Amino acid sequence: MIYSDIALDAVFFAVIADLFILRTQMITRGIYWLTYGLIFPFQLLTNWWLTSRKIVQYSPSEIMGRRLAGAPIEDLLFGFSMILLTLALWEFFLRRSRKTGTEEVA
């Protein structure tokens, strides 16, 4: 169940980065969860495409075995971490530009 452990660590890392390193506090904002809610069904669709056609396969020894839309549930942790880290970085870099006086985003 190595994938399970790393996927959980990835979520943990993304949350720490969001709250304490980048200080973007995305997970406390409604807009983050709204965006996540919009992306989520598309992740399931992508997972279903990739796994039902066996484009990607997972070693049974590395996962817990529970699946959603064909993919190991660990994939949801991976997806959550990547969406959170992406938006935290995006907000971080935008905020940094604003402080240094680059023009505002419309």
Add this chain to the structure above:
Amino acid sequence: MNHLSYLAVIAFISLCAFGVNLGFRLRILRRWRELLLTQLAIVVIYLTWDTWAIAHKHWFFDTHQIMNFDLLPKVPIEELLFFIVVPLTVILSYQALLKLTGWRQDGESQ
């Protein structure tokens, strides 16, 4: 056309990204520096994980359904494209929803 199976899903996601950017007039490339930095960080982090996981056989790909152009050892080029296109779509969706809801971009500057 079997070897384009993985690429097909990437094309679909790209189409969504393109549509959202045009449909909501986001003109995301005006923030190309921030976009580049964000995308670069995500690609480095997740492609490192991916390369390591593939080397340790956590997951593997059907060589009949990918283009078989390996970027890093055993890492299909589709994986790189995935880590570029998905975060881009996430950012565009976020910007589109901000525009749609009228909510503030920056929690601190209110």
